[in-house]
Amino acid sequence: MQQALQQLLTLAQALGKPVDHPGLAAPIALVPHGVSLENLEHLLPAPTRTKQKLTVLDAESFIEYVNRFATSATAVFCNGPEGRTFSAVIDYHQPESPAWREHVATYRCPTTVEWGRWKENDRKRMDQATFAEFIEENVWDITQPANEQNAPGAADMLEISRTLEAKKNISFRQGTRLDNGQVQLTYNEEIDGRAGEAGQLRIPEQFFIGVKPFLGGDAFCVPARFRYRIQDGRLMMWFELVRPDKVLEEAYNAVRDKIQTAINEVPLYEATL
Structure with a gap:
């Protein structure tokens, strides 16, 4: 009994007083009102570990x-x-x-605004005016690779978009494929209710864009197939990015290689935390 009373007395005297011990990373204290343990690390000159x-x-x-x-x-x-x-x-x-x-x-890795615009409109069918507006707003992304001489450049695509935009009352007929891989559409343009004028419009089979998928990352040349359908005499046009998932994979691998090379001996694992 005497020993139990002595332990209670010792405990009572320790209430509210810091308790330090070589085995403790930080001092603790017994706090009244439920006798809970309170960490006093915030009273130290510096934290015991980085959080x-x-x-x-x-x-x-x-x-x-x-x-x-x-x-x-x-x-x-x-x-x-x-x-x-x-x-x-x-x-x-x-x-x-x-x-x-x-x-x-x-x-x-954050994606760029440019990549987001092209990816958002990938395989999205547009009428003449909408397609022309999109091309004009993003014409600076269009490029012509040195090994693709038949591919249209930015100026060519801009001219096509402006031609489409200028022609309002047009009926299109199915086109024919030319020797250079382009498609030639035949159209009839109505002017002031008259029979109108006939003409031809050449549309390339594909074009290329040069964009950075990731902000601050490398730029990639991405092919885009040019697609069209004639519905009730109206021309619907769109583009299809070729393997955009592969482009993101290559962009990611480029960032991964850059980080792995720069962090020296720190191990890098493919895993989800």
Whole structure:
């Protein structure tokens, strides 16, 4: 009984007083009103470990941050072209040393406005005016590769779009394929209710765009098939990007290689946290 009373007395005297011990990372205290344990780490000159969740906005900042804080425990994880997210866990587990994993930097490759415009309108059928407007707004993305001499350049596509935009009351007839791979459509334009004028319009089979899928990443030359249908005398036109998923995969791999090369000995894993 005497020993139990002594323990209660000792406990009562300890209430509200900091308790420090060589085995504790930070002092603790017994707090009245339920006798709970309160961590007094906030009273120390500095935290006992780093607790930081950070989102960086470009690959260069991600690389700089990892190289600045990396230790022998640091690991980087990435989850492929669909997730396109890179996460650096500065305080990651070791084989026989579990860690808190509370210091993490994350970078998710943001897509560019240009890529978003072309991807959003991929395979979207448009009438003459809508298609012409889209081409004129994005004509600077159109390029002509050196090995594709028959492909239309930006000026050619701009001329086609302006021609379409200028012709309001037109009836189209099925076209014929030319030797250079282009399609020639025959049209009849009505003028002031008269019979109108006949003409021909050449449409290329495909064109190319040069865009950066990821902000701050590499630019890629992406082929786009030119498609059309004549419905009730009206010309509907659209484009089909060739394997846009493959373009994103190549863009992701380029970012991955860049990061892996720059973070030196820090291991990089394909995984989802």
